Amino acid sequence: MPQNLTAETSSLLEKVCNDLINHLDENQIKDPVMVGIHSGGVWVGNELLPRLALKDPLGSLDISFYRDDFSQTGLNPKVKPSSLPFTTENRHVILVDDVIMTGRTIRAAMNELFDYGRPATITLVTLININARQLPIQPDIIGKTMVLSPQERVKLSGPNPLSLEIIKKT
Amino acid sequence: MTQSTILIKNGKIVDSTNRLDCHDSIIIENGKITIIGDIPNTFTADQTIDATDCIISPGFIDLATHLPEPGMEQKGTILSETRAAVAGGFTHICCTPDLDPVIDTAAVVNFIHDKALQADSCHVYPIGALTKKLAGEQLSDLFALKEAKVIALTNLRKPFTSNQILHSALAYAATHDLLVMLHPEDSALANQGCVHDGKMSTFLGLTGIPSIAETVALARDLILVKETGIRAHFSQISTARSVEMIAQAKQQGLPVTADVAMQQLLFTEEDINHFDTNFHLSPPVRAIEDRDALLHGINTGIIDAICSNHRPHEWSAKNIPFAASAKGMSTLETILPSLVKLTLDDKIDLNTLLTCLTHGPAGIIGKTSGIKIGNLANLCIFNPTLSWNYSAKNSFSQGKNSPFLNQHLTGRVTHTLVDGKTVYAL
Amino acid sequence: MQNAVTNVQLNQHGQLRHFLSIDGLNKTLLETLLNTAESFIGMDEQPIKKVPLLRGKTIVNLFFENSTRTRTTFELAAKRLSADILNFNISTSATTKGESLFDTLQNLEAMASDMFIIRHPDSGAAHFIAKSVTPNIAIINAGDGRHAHPTQAMLDMLSIRRHKGDFSKLTVAIVGDILHSRVARSQIQALAMLGVPEIRVIGPKTLLPKNIELLPIKIFHQMEAGLSDADVVIMLRLQKERMQLSLIPSEHEYYQCYGLTKQKLAYAKPDAIVMHPGPINRGVEIESSIADSPQSMILKQVNCSVPMRMAILATVMSSYSEKSKPS
Numbered sequence: 025m026p027q028n029l030t031a032e033t034s035s036l037l038e039k040v041c042n043d044l045i046n047h048l049d050e051n052q053i054k055d056p057v058m059v060g061i062h063s064g065g066v067w068v069g070n071e072l073l074p075r076l077a078l079k080d081p082l083g084s085l086d087i088s089f090y091r092d093d094f095s096q097t098g099l100n101p102k103v104k105p106s107s108l109p110f111t112t113e114n115r116h117v118i119l120v121d122d123v124i125m126t127g128r129t130i131r132a133a134m135n136e137l138f139d140y141g142r143p144a145t146i147t148l149v150t151l152i153n154i155n156a157r158q159l160p161i162q163p164d165i166i167g168k169t170m171v172l173s174p175q176e177r178v179k180l181s182g183p184n185p186l187s188l189e190i191i192k193k194t
Numbered sequence: 195m196t197q198s199t200i201l202i203k204n205g206k207i208v209d210s211t212n213r214l215d216c217h218d219s220i221i222i223e224n225g226k227i228t229i230i231g232d233i234p235n236t237f238t239a240d241q242t243i244d245a246t247d248c249i250i251s252p253g254f255i256d257l258a259t260h261l262p263e264p265g266m267e268q269k270g271t272i273l274s275e276t277r278a279a280v281a282g283g284f285t286h287i288c289c290t291p292d293l294d295p296v297i298d299t300a301a302v303v304n305f306i307h308d309k310a311l312q313a314d315s316c317h318v319y320p321i322g323a324l325t326k327k328l329a330g331e332q333l334s335d336l337f338a339l340k341e342a343k344v345i346a347l348t349n350l351r352k353p354f355t356s357n358q359i360l361h362s363a364l365a366y367a368a369t370h371d372l373l374v375m376l377h378p379e380d381s382a383l384a385n386q387g388c389v390h391d392g393k394m395s396t397f398l399g400l401t402g403i404p405s406i407a408e409t410v411a412l413a414r415d416l417i418l419v420k421e422t423g424i425r426a427h428f429s430q431i432s433t434a435r436s437v438e439m440i441a442q443a444k445q446q447g448l449p450v451t452a453d454v455a456m457q458q459l460l461f462t463e464e465d466i467n468h469f470d471t472n473f474h475l476s477p478p479v480r481a482i483e484d485r486d487a488l489l490h491g492i493n494t495g496i497i498d499a500i501c502s503n504h505r506p507h508e509w510s511a512k513n514i515p516f517a518a519s520a521k522g523m524s525t526l527e528t529i530l531p532s533l534v535k536l537t538l539d540d541k542i543d544l545n546t547l548l549t550c551l552t553h554g555p556a557g558i559i560g561k562t563s564g565i566k567i568g569n570l571a572n573l574c575i576f577n578p579t580l581s582w583n584y585s586a587k588n589s590f591s592q593g594k595n596s597p598f599l600n601q602h603l604t605g606r607v608t609h610t611l612v613d614g615k616t617v618y619a620l
Numbered sequence: 621m622q623n624a625v626t627n628v629q630l631n632q633h634g635q636l637r638h639f640l641s642i643d644g645l646n647k648t649l650l651e652t653l654l655n656t657a658e659s660f661i662g663m664d665e666q667p668i669k670k671v672p673l674l675r676g677k678t679i680v681n682l683f684f685e686n687s688t689r690t691r692t693t694f695e696l697a698a699k700r701l702s703a704d705i706l707n708f709n710i711s712t713s714a715t716t717k718g719e720s721l722f723d724t725l726q727n728l729e730a731m732a733s734d735m736f737i738i739r740h741p742d743s744g745a746a747h748f749i750a751k752s753v754t755p756n757i758a759i760i761n762a763g764d765g766r767h768a769h770p771t772q773a774m775l776d777m778l779s780i781r782r783h784k785g786d787f788s789k790l791t792v793a794i795v796g797d798i799l800h801s802r803v804a805r806s807q808i809q810a811l812a813m814l815g816v817p818e819i820r821v822i823g824p825k826t827l828l829p830k831n832i833e834l835l836p837i838k839i840f841h842q843m844e845a846g847l848s849d850a851d852v853v854i855m856l857r858l859q860k861e862r863m864q865l866s867l868i869p870s871e872h873e874y875y876q877c878y879g880l881t882k883q884k885l886a887y888a889k890p891d892a893i894v895m896h897p898g899p900i901n902r903g904v905e906i907e908s909s910i911a912d913s914p915q916s917m918i919l920k921q922v923n924c925s926v927p928m929r930m931a932i933l934a935t936v937m938s939s940y941s942e943k944s945k946p947s
Contacts, residue, residue: 029945086659089934097633099673101652105659139668163849204710396829397643398769399743399802404830468628469744513752517765587894597865 025183030187036151036167037068037186041075042166044118053145056116059083059095061133063105064122072120076114083108090132104135113141122180124150124166127159152188153177198240199223200518200614205245206576206588209565210545211553219609220250232566240502243614245575245610251562253285253316253546253572253610254529256583257375257557258429260505260522261287261318262592264305265294266447267456268595270506270592275526276315278504278591280618282573283551283607284524285316287359287502288345290558291323291608298323298334300342307343312473316610319345319559321375324363328410330354337370343558348375351384351476361418368424373559375427376415378436379477383407388517389473390480396464400517403478405433412436416443419450428452428560430503434478434487439512441496452496453502453550453559454488456529459536461485463501465597471519472597475503487539497556500547502526506593527567527584532598534578534605544578627917628750635939638750638759639932640801642809650777650813650828657778657924657931663700664923673934674703678733681707682821683762688761689898690772693922696870697929706733721745722926723752733757735937743767743802745756758936766802767877772897773806775928777814779832780852783893793846795878796856796905797827799867803893803897804856823878827869843878847887855880855896855905880906885915919944 048056057080060069069082088103119133130148137143151167170178175193180186200222207214207230214230221229221239259279262269280289291305297306303320310318326332326402330353339347347367354360364570367374384407390397391402412428416439419426428440431452440452461479473479491497505522506589512519529551556563563572582588584598610618629644631637636649640716656756660859662667681691691707709723728736735758743765750759763769784790785893792811798804798821811819812835819830822840840846846851868874880894894910895917902908911918938944 089659089673091673094673094938094941096942098941098944099656099934101656103659105658107660107662135672138664139670141667328843391830393831393834394832396834397805399765399805401766402830469747500928508723510720513748515745516740516745541660 026051029156030185033151033186033188036188037071040151040165040167041072041174041180044072044147046050047147047164047191052144053116053147056118056147057083057110057112058118058120059085059108059137061119061121061129062086062106064180064182065120067180068122068184069120071186072149080110083110085133085136087129087132090136092128092132108114108140111141112137112143114144116147117143118149119146120149122150123154123155124148124161124163124177125156127161130161131159151180154178177180197246198243198609200243200571200616201237201239201251201376202243202245202573202575203233204297205250207250208545208548209550209552217547220514220565220571221492222243222611222614223299225570227565227567227571229248230449232261239416240618243575243616245608247579248575248608249282250565251574251576253550253564253574253612254283254551255559255561256284256287256526257427257499257501257505257555257558258455259289260292260503261289261306262506263293263309264302265341268508272309272318273313274309274590274592275504275506276313276318277618278506278524278526278589280610280612281590281607282502282528283530283576283610284321284502284526285572285574285610285612286445288317288319288321290446291348292328292350292352296327296501297321298321298326298328298339300338300448303339303344306533314575316612319394321345322347324349324353324360324367328352330359331502331539333366336367336372340370340372346373348374348377348429351377351379351381353381357418357615360373361422364418364424364426365423365440368422371425373425373427375429377429378408378411378415378431380407380411383472388478388521389466390463390478394466398466398469398516398547403455405435405480405484407475408433409435409439412439414449416448419443420448423449426556428470430455430458430477430501430523431497432458432480432484432488432564434484436498437487437491440491443542444496451498452491453501453555453558455498456533457503457523457527458485458488459492459500463569466559469516470517470597471514472523472595474512474516474519474521475523476521490541493546498550500529500550501555502529504591505593506591509594512595522595523534524589524591526595527589527591528596528598528603530576530607531603531605538604571611571614573609573611574607575611576607577603578605580604580606580608628747630809631939631944633939633944635944637939638746638761639770639936640746640750640759640761642773642806642813643768645898647813650774650810652780653928653931653935654778656935657774657928660700660927660932661924663745664926665773668700669760672702672938674698674701675919677703677735677937679703679705679735679737679933680728680733681705682728682739683709684711684738684745686693686761687739687763687787690739692698693925694760694762694776694929696926699934700717700926700932701934703933706731721748722752725749726805729754735760735933738764739763741765741892750862755879756794756940758792758940760932760936761803763794766805767801769802769844770801770806770810771929771932773810773823775922776807776854776895777926778924778928779895779917780893782924783920784851787814790816790851791820791838791849792816792852793820793850793856794854795822795843795880796847796861797828797858798823799829800859801856801860804854806896808835808837814878820846821851822869841905842851842904844887847884850888850892853880853885853888853892853894855894855900857899858901859895860903869899875904880910882910885910891915895921900921910925
């Protein structure tokens with residue numbers, strides 16, 4: 025039975041949003057741009073963007089071309105073009121994803137970001153943190169840290185409504 | 195050493211010309227058939243061949259074997275290819291003149307005769323070149339070639355520089371009562387193509403040889419045959435229209451005969467899928483309608499013989515892109531099973547098939563053959579239902595360029611006797 | 621001959637392991653390739669025009685026939701995917717004299733390359749090579765004789781889709797030497813596979829293949845009727861050799877009958893686009909002012925060529941990943 029966390033999702037979003045506003049204030053980050061990682065990160069980004077009242081539209085990254093597991097899994101056939109409708113050069117970038125686990129997706133996303141220009145700072149926001157890191161990458165803002173058994177995975181479905189589920193692999 | 199007496203028993207003798215279709219025994223003494231019929235149990239022979247389940251046919255005669263020797267020994271030798279011939283049931287093969295040197299002098303004819311004698315497998319009848327070096331410019335010394343015992347003359351598919359040369363060649367050959375084998379193909383229309391100009395040439399982007407390359411040349415040749423009175427044999431016709439034209443010529447009483455190569459009866463352009471270079475052939479395998487018309491030609495007697503068009507090649511000649519690969523297929527050892535398949539599919543009956551491999555070609559080259567008391571025993575004994583795997587290991591031809599390689603075949607030659615001597619036994 | 625070459629090009633999961641011809645592929649595969657190419661198109665505007673997808677892979681451009689343009693776009697595509705690329709220009713006269721094509725390949729295989737991109741003057745050469753090399757080397761056909769030029773056809777499909785959208789509503793006319801054109805052959809197959817309802821070819825009988833009725837096309841010998849209401853006009857290149865075989869009398873007469881002039885283009889739809897695989901013969905195939913007009917896609921086609929080839933290289937290499945290996 026998948027464990028449904030829909031009710032919890034909106035409160036998590038709320039928490040992340042508040043923490044992010046505080047973080048931006050504390051670090052005196054002005055006029056940031058927001059980039060979501062396809063597809064869960066884009067959904068979360070679309071929720072956060074209006075609450076932060078940013079000037080620029082949300083950017084989206086499809087990191088398929090930057091993944092480090094091409095030799096193992098090949099190319100994702102549903103790859104979407106990345107779209108950054110603003111320049112990232114010298115800007116503060118808020119990078120958003122739904123879940124951080126190994127850190128490899130974030131590594132690929134940062135590589136891709138740097139191919140568009142040199143950002144001033146990157147702030148990493150994830151709704152869920154699962155401590156199974158394989159790379160030294162830590163988010164700045166986390167909704168919730170979860171501990172999963174090896175058979176469990178967390179999945180965000182969306183965009184309307186956004187809903188987190190824990191799925192047990194059979 | 196020829197054994198003095200051979201007894202062949204328990205087989206079925208099939209020889210339509212000599213009206214034989216019976217279970218009888220044959221006794222061969224000193225090379226000749228001496229008895230056909232019931233043999234008393236008390237008879238003892240030096241060699242006994244048990245032909246249970248087998249058919250005993252006159253030995254097969256091939257009108258077009260490309261022996262690669264002299265000049266192309268990397269493809270095969272007279273020894274290797276005559277061994278392949280007897281393993282395929284052939285007792286006589288006519289070899290084409292496209293050698294290096296070309297068979298345009300008595301010396302080359304003698305060389306081949308000598309080598310064939312040494313090889314001691316089947317009879318080899320060289321076909322001489324109608325023009326020197328097959329260049330289509332200057333006549334070979336045809337009388338000298340006749341004296342050296344060439345079986346016929348041909349220029350293969352090599353063009354004559356003008357119709358005047360062709361006309362003159364035919365008239366001169368007629369003077370000496372020589373048989374000419376014509377391979378009708380207009381080389382300009384053939385356009386250096388490598389496949390039939392049809393569906394597959396369109397799909398695969400390969401240059402096509404249109405059917406008219408053959409029929410235009412055939413029309414011209416038939417007119418010249420009538421004009422010169424030459425005894426003409428048309429080799430390896432490949433189109434439906436050619437069958438009609440040969441039929442008409444025969445109706446008009448022209449002294450013409452025709453054969454078809456086994457490839458044209460078995461395959462069509464569709465088989466060229468995947469650019470399989472085994473199907474890079476001259477003439478090309480054509481459309482299904484052509485194949486059906488050729489089968490009809492066999493069944494109605496318009497076409498007199500089936501030839502092997504055997505052309506062995508070394509591995510590297512075929513393992514290059516299609517158009518650059520060498521033309522031809524190694525066929526001597528698989529003719530029987532592949533044509534037996536046609537009899538099983540009711541495309542042709544066994545008697546007709548055997549006639550086209552024995553009496554048909556014999557008549558064209560003016561030789562007598564057949565299972566008859568007093569004749570030399572040139573026989574092919576085969577089991578039409580024996581299933582076997584044709585492989586590089588069990589094939590004698592040096593050329594492994596066959597689509598049948600590593601395929602299961604049904605029908606296999608078990609014994610071949612040339613002039614009363616067992617030259618091949620499975 | 622549908623599916624004539626399926627088993628050579630696809631692996632057991634239906635993924636592309638070689639890209640040899642359009643024939644034998646399917647609509648889904650072509651659409652995936654087009655979508656992937658679309659994702660690469662934006663890269664031209666990035667400061668760093670490179671993704672690390674094929675990092676560590678070695679690709680060999682093996683050209684037995686000169687073509688600077690095709691070779692350089694493949695080279696650029698490979699470099700933008702971070703692959704290492706080697707260029708070999710081998711004149712066929714050298715191979716026929718000395719070592720055979722097979723031996724040349726064996727030598728190159730020893731360099732531990734992952735992919736060969738082949739251009740060869742013989743039809744079927746890419747198939748031959750795909751069958752001859754070890755199974756872990758992918759083969760891309762960059763043009764073989766008169767047989768196929770599937771990557772060119774795909775980049776043309778990308779141009780058409782970007783400018784005309786839905787294939788299922790289009791009338792496409794291909795003009796010129798269909799008989800000797802590997803591009804036309806591949807284009808016709810790709811257009812048909814992508815669902816173009818009306819594909820026309822226009823040319824004299826001497827430049828159209830026989831049995832063309834077996835292809836999903838309509839034949840025209842006059843431009844007026846053939847171009848009528850067309851959405852896309854593809855002009856083919858006329859080779860000088862065609863005059864030698866008397867297939868057409870002269871360039872002048874060809875231009876009169878089949879050259880694309882403003883007047884003839886007016887038969888097509890007003891927003892029709894004009895394409896040409898290049899290099900163009902101005903005044904033989906096409907009036908100069910059309911080649912430079914906004915209707916002309918000739919330069920825009922070139923813009924599609926690197927992203928399309930990146931998509932093909934990446935998709936083919938993808939089928940060699942661990943996940944795609946036979947179990």
